[in-house]
Amino acid sequence: MLVIAKSIKGKEFLYNAASARKVSKRSANTILSVLNEMKWRLSENEVWHIHEVDEYDNAYYYAQRQAFTIRNGIVSAKCY
Numbered sequence: 001m002l003v004i005a006k007s008i009k010g011k012e013f014l015y016n017a018a019s020a021r022k023v024s025k026r027s028a029n030t031i032l033s034v035l036n037e038m039k040w041r042l043s044e045n046e047v048w049h050i051h052e053v054d055e056y057d058n059a060y061y062y063a064q065r066q067a068f069t070i071r072n073g074i075v076s077a078k079c080y
Contacts, residue, residue, distance in 0.1 A: 003063045009047050
C-alpha cells in the first residue's frame with residue numbers, strides 16, 4: 001500500500017506511523033507537493049513523504065482508516 005506520512009527532514013526513512021494516510025499511485029506526487037507546500041499539520045523539521053508499506057507495518061493499519069484524495073484539483077483528508 002502506498003501511504004503519505006510525516007517524516008523527519010533529511011531522514012525520510014523515519015516516519016510517524018500514526019500520520020500515515022492511504023493515497024493512490026496516480027495522485028500521490030500531486031498530493032505530496034500540495035501538503036509540503038502548505039506545510040499542512042507539520043512541525044519544524046518535518047516533511048510529508050511517500051512510503052510503501054505492507055501489513056507488517058503499523059502505518060498500514062492507520063492508513064486503513066485515513067486517506068488523502070484529490071478531486072477536481074482539491075486535496076482532501078478523509079477518515080473512515
